[in-house]
Amino acid sequence: MSGDGNLDLYRDEEAASYTVKLEVFEGPLDLLLHLIRKNEVDIYDIPLSIITREYLDYIKMMKELNLEIAGEFLVMASTLIQIKSKTLLPMPADEESTEEEEEDPRAELVRRLLEYQKYKEASISLAERDMLGRETYARTFLSPELAGMQPEEEPVEVELFELIEAFRKVLDRVSEESFHEVGAESITIAERINEILSLLEGKESLLFDELFPENFNRDFLIATFLAVLELCKLKMVKVVQANRYGSIWIQPAVMEGEDAVADAES
Amino acid sequence: MPNLKSIVESLLFVADAPVTFDRLCTLLEEFDRGEVKEALNALQDEYGREGRGVVLAEVATGFQFRTPAENADYLRRLTKTRPVKFSQSALETLAIIAYRQPVTRAEIEYLRGVDSGGVLKTILEKKLIKILGKKDIPGKPLIYGTTREFLELFSLKDLRSLPTLKEIRDLSETAPYEQQEELPLGQSEGEGDQL
Amino acid sequence: MPNLKSIVESLLFVADAPVTFDRLCTLLEEFDRGEVKEALNALQDEYGREGRGVVLAEVATGFQFRTPAENADYLRRLTKTRPVKFSQSALETLAIIAYRQPVTRAEIEYLRGVDSGGVLKTILEKKLIKILGKKDIPGKPLIYGTTREFLELFSLKDLRSLPTLKEIRDLSETAPYEQQEELPLGQSEGEGDQL
Numbered sequence: 001m002s003g004d005g006n007l008d009l010y011r012d013e014e015a016a017s018y019t020v021k022l023e024v025f026e027g028p029l030d031l032l033l034h035l036i037r038k039n040e041v042d043i044y045d046i047p048l049s050i051i052t053r054e055y056l057d058y059i060k061m062m063k064e065l066n067l068e069i070a071g072e073f074l075v076m077a078s079t080l081i082q083i084k085s086k087t088l089l090p091m092p093a094d095e096e097s098t099e100e101e102e103e104d105p106r107a108e109l110v111r112r113l114l115e116y117q118k119y120k121e122a123s124i125s126l127a128e129r130d131m132l133g134r135e136t137y138a139r140t141f142l143s144p145e146l147a148g149m150q151p152e153e154e155p156v157e158v159e160l161f162e163l164i165e166a167f168r169k170v171l172d173r174v175s176e177e178s179f180h181e182v183g184a185e186s187i188t189i190a191e192r193i194n195e196i197l198s199l200l201e202g203k204e205s206l207l208f209d210e211l212f213p214e215n216f217n218r219d220f221l222i223a224t225f226l227a228v229l230e231l232c233k234l235k236m237v238k239v240v241q242a243n244r245y246g247s248i249w250i251q252p253a254v255m256e257g258e259d260a261v262a263d264a265e266s
Numbered sequence: 267m268p269n270l271k272s273i274v275e276s277l278l279f280v281a282d283a284p285v286t287f288d289r290l291c292t293l294l295e296e297f298d299r300g301e302v303k304e305a306l307n308a309l310q311d312e313y314g315r316e317g318r319g320v321v322l323a324e325v326a327t328g329f330q331f332r333t334p335a336e337n338a339d340y341l342r343r344l345t346k347t348r349p350v351k352f353s354q355s356a357l358e359t360l361a362i363i364a365y366r367q368p369v370t371r372a373e374i375e376y377l378r379g380v381d382s383g384g385v386l387k388t389i390l391e392k393k394l395i396k397i398l399g400k401k402d403i404p405g406k407p408l409i410y411g412t413t414r415e416f417l418e419l420f421s422l423k424d425l426r427s428l429p430t431l432k433e434i435r436d437l438s439e440t441a442p443y444e445q446q447e448e449l450p451l452g453q454s455e456g457e458g459d460q461l
Numbered sequence: 462m463p464n465l466k467s468i469v470e471s472l473l474f475v476a477d478a479p480v481t482f483d484r485l486c487t488l489l490e491e492f493d494r495g496e497v498k499e500a501l502n503a504l505q506d507e508y509g510r511e512g513r514g515v516v517l518a519e520v521a522t523g524f525q526f527r528t529p530a531e532n533a534d535y536l537r538r539l540t541k542t543r544p545v546k547f548s549q550s551a552l553e554t555l556a557i558i559a560y561r562q563p564v565t566r567a568e569i570e571y572l573r574g575v576d577s578g579g580v581l582k583t584i585l586e587k588k589l590i591k592i593l594g595k596k597d598i599p600g601k602p603l604i605y606g607t608t609r610e611f612l613e614l615f616s617l618k619d620l621r622s623l624p625t626l627k628e629i630r631d632l633s634e635t636a637p638y639e640q641q642e643e644l645p646l647g648q649s650e651g652e653g654d655q656l
Binding site: 026027028029072076112115120121124126137138139143159161165 | 279280282323330331332333334335338341345347349350352354355357358360361362364365376377378379380381390391393396397413418419420421422428429431432
């Protein structure tokens with residue numbers, strides 16, 4: 001199944017041999033808009049019996065052609081049947097009609113259709129623009145005039161998605177066991193490690209309680225504890241207590257110094 | 267005595283991406299902004315004349331020399347690259363992101379009515395959208411926005427120059443919607459780089 | 462009626478190497494060589510005028526738009542701050558540090574399977590990573606983490622806003638609707654006709 005609900009009939013030869021021409025719809029909303037337009041009915045007063053029948057006919061036809069049907073089409077089908085059964089119910093006896101009039105069961109659907117229609121229009125006007133590489137061309141290569149020149153400063157240009165894709169590629173090469181899943185949690189711990197280290201910067205010690213601001217939540221607490229544990233494991237901090245019931249202090253185990261930076265050059 | 271108009275023309279010509287007015291002024295710091303503006307205007311006049319094979323376009327908040335649409339067929343012979351083709355789903359998703367950014371995947375899928383994960387990944391890979399961060403709501407979903415490449419691709423000066431969204435009152439009357447059937451939705455396979 | 466001069470101008474502008482007259486005639490086979498020659502001459506006149514920032518040069522291998530020598534100093538400024546793309550190795554290393562910090566060089570190299578000293582130095586110089594300290598194990602290796610500049614580069618509020626791998630993987634997964642139960646399609650057939 002196409003994840004986009006893009007049902008392309010002519011994708012393979014087998015399907016192309018069918019003589020029935022099935023139009024391709026992006027999703028249930030697209031199909032509904034088509035049916036509404038085709039029947040020339042008012043979108044604010046959709047005749048559900050006609051539209052639902054034609055909608056289901058379309059799905060049935062796809063089934064008969066052995067086409068995979070995106071789940072969203074089926075969800076919409078059941079929604080339509082539901083709305084239709086609501087509209088078919090006889091209006092309740094007017095005893096309680098003084099209450100606010102119930103919303104038309106079709107209202108939510110109409111809202112979605114109008115909203116979708118708006119973006120579909122927008123996508124059409126996007127497609128009609130002069131597109132680079134289709135209607136208009138620019139020089140995208142490095143001019144020979146600049147080829148020999150070495151840039152002095154190099155501001156970096158990179159997208160977040162490229163970063164995570166690079167990480168994914170590394171993980172794909174390394175076996176699963178040697179690398180536990182990286183989730184949001186480890187990011188938080190990494191972040192807390194950095195925060196603790198920057199709090200410690202230039203100080204001799206830090207009160208353990210200082211790591212917890214006034215209104216921290218449970219996740220924050222856990223991340224902070226794990227961060228301190230990780231830092232202990234790395235032997236980057238020492239946790240000390242002056243006496244049995246005294247305050248707990250965190251001390252940097254290694255002072256960051258000029259020599260550390262110098263070492264990096266090697 | 268340097269000829270500022272000539273210098274600006276050279277700069278825009280060799281640059282491999284649109285150059286903003288501010289960047290131009292920074293590069294040409296010994297000239298004042300008014301002079302740079304004047305040179306730019308003179309160039310726009312010159313390249314705006316009828317029948318030019320190179321035009322000075324304003325895209326992605328910058329200036330860039332580009333070829334006019336009427337010559338596209340001939341240029342295709344030179345580049346031999348098949349024009350980029352977009353699926354309707356990629357276009358719909360791009361439109362939603364362009365108009366509603368920052369926007370989450372769930373919002374996109376609600377508006378489109380279909381799963382949009384695959385198409386999001388594709389346009390992320392094409393750098394037409396980017397991850398802006400996470401939304402500060404439960405679940406912290408990723409939020410997406412369009413990129414400079416998006417503006418360049420669709421020849422847009424900035425996001426404000428996107429056509430305003432039309433509120434359609436009555437479907438059966440609207441002319442633009444009539445064009446829907448002519449969309450080459452089925453005929454796209456094979457030719458071009460389908461997104 | 463196509464404007465041949467405009468077409469030739471477009472072609473020469475977009476070509477990334479000099480174009481010979483013969484090549485031009487081959488590309489424009491529907492025009493005769495005399496017409497192409499004429500268009501070319503007209504362009505040469507136009508671009509040969511005083512004070513142009515772009516000239517049409519005829520070099521051994523063909524025709525090419527170039528910038529005049531007297532503007533070279535200004536063009537050099539353009540390259541001074543040219544944004545560079547990250548190499549794949551720099552990107553990988555940066556990613557490992559971002560997601561696994563605090564991390565040692567040995568750990569990075571284990572994951573990447575290759576020496577990463579040079580790359581580490583490069584991203585240290587760009588201030589995207591920093592030395593957090595030394596790990597208290599034999600050899601006392603340096604440990605690395607990302608910087609504030611790293612967050613700024615990606616417009617991230619904090620490290621928590623980094624997308625997780627799972628979030629990216631989820632994009633390419635199929636819709637959760639797949640296990641949808643069968644719909645009673647048959648029973649609705651008659652119903653529709655009631656009204």
